Amino acid sequence: MRIRYPGLLVAFLAALAAAGPALAHHGWNWAEPDNSELTGVVKSVRLGNPHGRVTLDVGGEQWVAEVGQPWRNSRAGLRDEMLVEGVRVTISGHRSARPGEKLIKAERVIIGDTTYDLYPDRD
DSSP states (O other), rough: HHHHHHOHHHHHHHHHHHHHHHHHSSSSSBBSSSSSEEEEEEEEOOOOOSSEEEEETTTTTEEEEEOOOOOHHHTTTTGGGSOEEEEEOOOOOOSSTTTTTEEEEEEEEETTTEEESOTTTTO
C-alpha cells in the first residue's frame, strides 16, 4: 500500500503523541480509586479552564486541590468569591496515585456547613 501524503501522516502522529500526556491527565485515571477528605486553609487560587486550582495549607503542608471548570463550579453553587485566601475548606475527592504528590481532585467542596457537589453523578 502506498501512502499518498506521508508528511500529513507524520504530522498527525506527532500531534497525537504530543496530546497523549494531556489526555492522560484529564479524567480520573491518575487518581486513587478511593475517596478521601482533606481540610485546610486556602493560600492561593487560580480559577478557570481546564479546571481551577486551589492551594491549601493542610497542617503545614501545601496541597493543591483541582476544582471544576467555571461552569461546573457555578452549577454546584460554588462562586469564585467563596474560594479566597484564609477560608477553611474541606475537599472530598480523590488523591493523586503518585507517591508524594500532594494533589487531590475535588468531587465536593465543603465550606462551613454547605457542600458544593461538583460531580453529582459520581458516587
